[in-house]
Amino acid sequence: MPKYPTEQLVWAEKRQRFTQRYQxxxxxxxxxxxxxxxxxxxxxxxxxxxxxxSKVAETEFKKKTGVLHNA
Known part of the structure; x- marks a missing residue:
């Protein structure tokens, strides 16, 4: 079977079912x-x-405390 290329989208995390906006x-x-x-x-x-x-709350906390640099 041929392997199809995939594209990483900035608004959807890899292997996530829901977009960041929906989350x-x-x-x-x-x-x-x-x-x-x-x-x-x-x-x-x-x-x-x-x-x-929980996932979004953790991300928001990291943003507010400056722990998250590249998200």
Whole structure:
């Protein structure tokens, strides 16, 4: 089978199912409501919502504290 080239996109992390913009959207919605409410409205599991929220929260914390340089 031929191997197809792939392109790295700045708005989508490698091997991630959701774009950075969508993850940030989920993060902001959870801050205003709950994982359960966002889970129902986005048709995602609460585990998926919690993972997205935690990932974005960690990135936001690193940005604010200056730990993250190239993200």
């Amino acid at each position: 940030k959207y989920i993060y902001e919605r959870v801050k205003e409501s709950s994982c359960e409410q966002v889970s129902r409205s986005e048709d995602l599991s609460t585990d998926q919502i919690q993972r997205i929220f």
